[in-house]
Amino acid sequence: MITLEHVTYAYPEAPEPILRDLSLRIDDGEFVLLVGASGSGKSTLLRCLNGLVPHFYGGALSGVVRVQGQDPVQAQPRAMSAHVGFVFQDPEAQFVMDTVEAELAFAMENHALPEATMRKRVEEVLDQLGIAHLRARRISSLSGGEKQRVAIASVLTLEPHVLVLDEPTSQLDPQSAEDVLTTLQKLNVDLGLTVVLSEHRLERVVQYADRIIYLPGHGEPLTDGTPQDVLRQIPLAPPLVQLGKALGWDPLPFTIKEARQQARSLSLPERAPSTPDSSATPHDSTPDIVVRGLWHAYDGHPALRGIDLTIARGELVALMGRNGSGKTTLLKHLVGLLQPQRGSVLVRGLDTRQVPLEQLVGLVGYVPQNPNALLFADTVAQELAFTRRNHGLPEQDVAELLETLGIGEQAERYPRDLSVGERQRVALAAILAADPQIILMDEPTRGVDYTQKEALTRFLQAERDRGRTVLLSTHDVELAAACVDRVIILGDGEIVVDGPTRQVMSQSMVFSSQVNKLLRDERYLTVADVLGQAL
Numbered sequence: 001m002i003t004l005e006h007v008t009y010a011y012p013e014a015p016e017p018i019l020r021d022l023s024l025r026i027d028d029g030e031f032v033l034l035v036g037a038s039g040s041g042k043s044t045l046l047r048c049l050n051g052l053v054p055h056f057y058g059g060a061l062s063g064v065v066r067v068q069g070q071d072p073v074q075a076q077p078r079a080m081s082a083h084v085g086f087v088f089q090d091p092e093a094q095f096v097m098d099t100v101e102a103e104l105a106f107a108m109e110n111h112a113l114p115e116a117t118m119r120k121r122v123e124e125v126l127d128q129l130g131i132a133h134l135r136a137r138r139i140s141s142l143s144g145g146e147k148q149r150v151a152i153a154s155v156l157t158l159e160p161h162v163l164v165l166d167e168p169t170s171q172l173d174p175q176s177a178e179d180v181l182t183t184l185q186k187l188n189v190d191l192g193l194t195v196v197l198s199e200h201r202l203e204r205v206v207q208y209a210d211r212i213i214y215l216p217g218h219g220e221p222l223t224d225g226t227p228q229d230v231l232r233q234i235p236l237a238p239p240l241v242q243l244g245k246a247l248g249w250d251p252l253p254f255t256i257k258e259a260r261q262q263a264r265s266l267s268l269p270e271r272a273p274s275t276p277d278s279s280a281t282p283h284d285s286t287p288d289i290v291v292r293g294l295w296h297a298y299d300g301h302p303a304l305r306g307i308d309l310t311i312a313r314g315e316l317v318a319l320m321g322r323n324g325s326g327k328t329t330l331l332k333h334l335v336g337l338l339q340p341q342r343g344s345v346l347v348r349g350l351d352t353r354q355v356p357l358e359q360l361v362g363l364v365g366y367v368p369q370n371p372n373a374l375l376f377a378d379t380v381a382q383e384l385a386f387t388r389r390n391h392g393l394p395e396q397d398v399a400e401l402l403e404t405l406g407i408g409e410q411a412e413r414y415p416r417d418l419s420v421g422e423r424q425r426v427a428l429a430a431i432l433a434a435d436p437q438i439i440l441m442d443e444p445t446r447g448v449d450y451t452q453k454e455a456l457t458r459f460l461q462a463e464r465d466r467g468r469t470v471l472l473s474t475h476d477v478e479l480a481a482a483c484v485d486r487v488i489i490l491g492d493g494e495i496v497v498d499g500p501t502r503q504v505m506s507q508s509m510v511f512s513s514q515v516n517k518l519l520r521d522e523r524y525l526t527v528a529d530v531l532g533q534a535l
Contacts, residue, residue, distance in 0.1 A: 002026040002049065002162065002194070007063035009044060009053060011417060018044050020219035022063070026196060028161070031188045033209035033227070034198040035236055037449045038421030040217030042198040043089075046164050049196070050084040051077040068161050081107065085155030087165040089420060089447070090370075091147045092139075094154070100142075101135045103154050111158065118157075125153040128191075129183055144323030145176025149183060156187075163187065165197040167420075169204050170446045171369070173322040173475045174510050177204050184208070200421070200449050203238035203478065203514050206231070207254040228252055236450050239478060239514040242527045259518050268519075268533050288313040288438055288469040289334060293343035296329055296493075303329045305493040306343070311471065316464040318480040318501070319473040320511050321490035327473040328369065330490070331440050334471070336360040347438065362391060365436030369443045369473075371427035375415040380407065380426050383415060384433040391434045398433060404459060405429050406452055420447030438469045445476045457483040481505060481513035481525035501525070 003025050010017040018041040026032055034042050047053040051072035054061045065072055068083045088094050097103040104125060108118045126132040129149045134142065139150065148168055155163070163184070169177035185208050187193045199205045206212075212230040214223040223230050228251055231241050240259045244252040247266070253259035287310050294307040304326045311317055319327045332338040333345050336352045345352045348363055368374065377383040384398045402408045405425045410418060415426050424447055431439070445453050453476075460470055460483050474480060480487055480501065487504040489497040489511060497504055505512045506522035513525045524530050 001028055001066075001068075002196070003064070003066045004045075004048070005064040007048065007061070007065060009048065009059060009061045011044075011057060011059045013414075014059070014417070017219065018217075019048075022222065024213060024222065024224060026194065028194055029188070029192045031185070031195045031208055031210045032197075033202075033205060033212045034196065034215065035200075035202065035212060035234070036198075036215035037217055037236070038200070038447055038452055039419040040215040042215055043166050043419065045215065046086070046166055046196065046198060048072065049162065049164055050080040050086050051075060052086070078110075081155070081160070082111065082158050083160050084162045084164055085152070085158065085160040087148075087151050087155060087163070087168060089167045089170055091151035094151060095139050095147075098138055098140075099135075100131070100137050100139060100150050103139060103150060104157050107154060108157050121157045121159070125156045128156070128187065129153045143176065144172050145179050148172060148176070148180050152180075152183065160193075162194045162196065165195070167199055167447065168197060169199065169201060170420075171323075171443060171475070174204075174477065176323055177201075177475075181205055181208055200445075200447065201238075201476070201478075202236065202450075203240065206238060206241070227254065239527050240518070243515065243518075243530060246527065246531055256514070256517050259514075263518060266530075268521075268524075268530070286313045287311070287346075288315075288348060289471075290346040291330075291333070291343070294330075294333060294340050294345060295342035296333065296338060297341060303493050304333075307493075307495060309488070309495065309498075311469060313469055314464060314467050315486060316460060316470045316484050317472070317486045317488060318484040319471065319488050319490065320475070320477070320480065321496070323475075325490040326493040327490055328442055329493075331366065331442055331471070331473055334438075334440055335364045335366040337366070361436075362434070363436060364438045364440060365431035365434060366440045367424075367428050367431050367442065367444065369446065371420075371423040372416065374427045374430055375423060378414060379412050380415055380418075380429070381411045383426060383430045387430050387433040393434065396433070398429070401429055401432060404455075406455055421449065421452060422447075424448060425452070436468075438471070439463060440471050440473075442473045443476075444472060444474065445479050453479060454482075477505070477511055477513050478526075480511075481516065487511070 005023050007019055007022045008017050009019040036042050044053060048065050049067050055076055070083055072080050095103055097106050104122045105118050126135055131149050134146060168180055184195055188195045206227055209227050212227050214230055214234045223233055231237050231252060240253045249262040253262055289311040291307050291309040294304050296304040321327055336357045339353055375383060377386055388396060402411055407422055407425050410422060415423060463470055484501050487501050488495060502522040502525060505516050505525055515527060515530060516525050
C-alpha cells in the first residue's frame with residue numbers, strides 16, 4: 001500500500017509549501033485519479049512516491065512517505081524504480097535508447113538482471129501492451145500513443161507494484177488516449193497493479209477510476225472518495241457530469257451510455273429542418289493565410305501532402321487530427337520555421353520563402369507545444385519585457401495580460417519552476433506581449449484545468465473579436481466545441497474535413513464533444529447549449 005502522513009514539501013526558494021500536512025492512504029490494486037487545478041501539487045505528490053521529490057528537485061520535505069514498505073527518501077529513485085513505475089507527462093523525456101526493444105531492456109540492464117530474465121520480461125510486456133509489432137521500430141518513428149505505451153512498457157519490465165502516470169493523455173488524440181487508458185485498466189484488472197495517475201481531461205478517464213483525490217491547492221485539505229461523491233463536491237468536472245449536476249441527475253453519468261439513460265427525461269425543442277451554424281462568427285473576408293499545394297517530408301516520409309488552405313482575417317480555427325497527421329508541421333510553415341519543399345505559403349501576402357523570419361514573427365505569434373522552448377528569463381515579467389524589447393516595442397505594464405491568463409501572482413516567479421499548465425500560459429503571454437496579428441497555438445490546453453480552459457476560451461474569443469486570426473492545433477474537442485468557428489481535420493498530411501464547427505463535430509465519430517455524442521444534434525455541442533434550450 002501507499003501511505004503519506006503529514007507530508008509537507010516546498011520547492012527551493014518557493015514562498016510557501018506546495019503540499020502542506022497531507023495525509024492519505026492508497027490500498028493495493030486501486031485505480032486512483034488525482035485531480036486539481038494547475039499548480040495545486042498533483043505532479044509534486046506523484047514525485048514523492050518514487051523519491052524524485054526531494055532527490056531530484058531539492059527543497060524541504062517533512063512527514064512520512066511509505067510505498068510498498070519502502071521509504072522513497074531513504075531508498076532513492078533508482079531503488080524505488082523496482083517498486084514504482086513512473087511515466088512522465090512527456091514520454092520522450094524518459095527515453096534513452098533508439099529502438100523499442102533496446103528501451104525495454106535498458107532499465108533491467110541497469111539493475112543487472114540475468115539475460116534470460118530480461119528476454120522473458122521483454123516478451124511479456126510486449127504482449128501485455130499489444131506492441132510486439134513495434135519491437136524493432138525506432139522510437140522517433142512512433143506515434144504519440146505508441147510512444148506512451150512504450151514508456152509504460154519500459155517501466156513494467158522491472159515488475160513494479162505501483163504504476164504512476166503524470167497526465168498520460170495530455171498530448172494524445174482521442175483514439176490514442178482511449179487505447180492507453182484501456183491498457184491501464186487491463187493492467188489494473190488483470191494484474192492487480194495499483195494505478196495512480198493525474199489528469200486534467202476528466203472526460204477521458206473518470207469512468208476507469210475507483211477513487212478520486214482532489215487537491216484544491218494553497219494548503220487546503222484534500223477531498224477523497226468515490227468518483228460520484230467527489231465530483232459532486234468539487235468545481236472541476238467533465239461536461240457530462242456538469243450537465244448531470246445542473247439538471248439534478250442521480251447518479252451522475254460518466255459515460256455516454258449512462259447519460260443517455262438520464263437524458264430520456266430531458267425536454268428539448270424539436271430539431272429545426274435546417275439549423276444555422278451559430279458557432280460561425282462574421283469576420284473579414286480578407287485572406288490572412290493562403291496555402292497552395294504544400295508538401296513537406298521528413299527523411300523522405302511525407303508529413304504534408306498537397307495542402308490547400310485559406311484562412312480569413314479574424315477567423316478562430318481548430319486544426320485537429322490524430323497524432324502524426326501533420327498539424328504541427330503545418331503550423332511551423334505558417335510562422336516560417338519550415339520552408340515549403342513544394343507549394344507556397346502566404347501570410348498577409350508575404351511569401352514565407354522570400355521574407356526573413358524576423359519579419360514574419362512580427363506578424364505571427366507561435367506558441368509551441370513545449371513551452372520550455374520559449375522560456376529563459378529569470379522571472380515571468382522579464383520574459384514579457386524581453387519580447388517587447390526584441391520587437392522594438394516600448395515597455396508596457398503587463399499586469400493586465402498576466403491577470404487575464406490567470407498567472408498574475410506568478411509575475412516574479414522563475415518560469416521553469418511553474419507547473420506545465422502555468423508555463424504554457426507564460427509562453428502565451430510572452431508571445432502576446434508583442435501584439436501579433438496572427439496567433440498560432442500548438443496544444444494550448446496541455447496541463448490546463450477546466451477553470452483555466454474557460455478563461456482561455458473567453459480570451460481567444462476576445463482576440464477573434466478584436467480582428468486577430470487564431471489557429472489552434474489541438475486534441476481537445478471540448479475546447480474546439482466551446483470557441484472555434486471552423487474545424488479542419490488532417491489525416492496523413494491531407495485535409496480530410498474542413499467546415500463550420502457544428503457541422504464537422506456533429507458528423508464525426510471521434511472529434512466530437514461529449515454533449516454532441518449524447519444528443520447527436522448540431523445545435524448542442526456544449527453544456528451551455530443544452531441548458532439554454534432545456535424546458
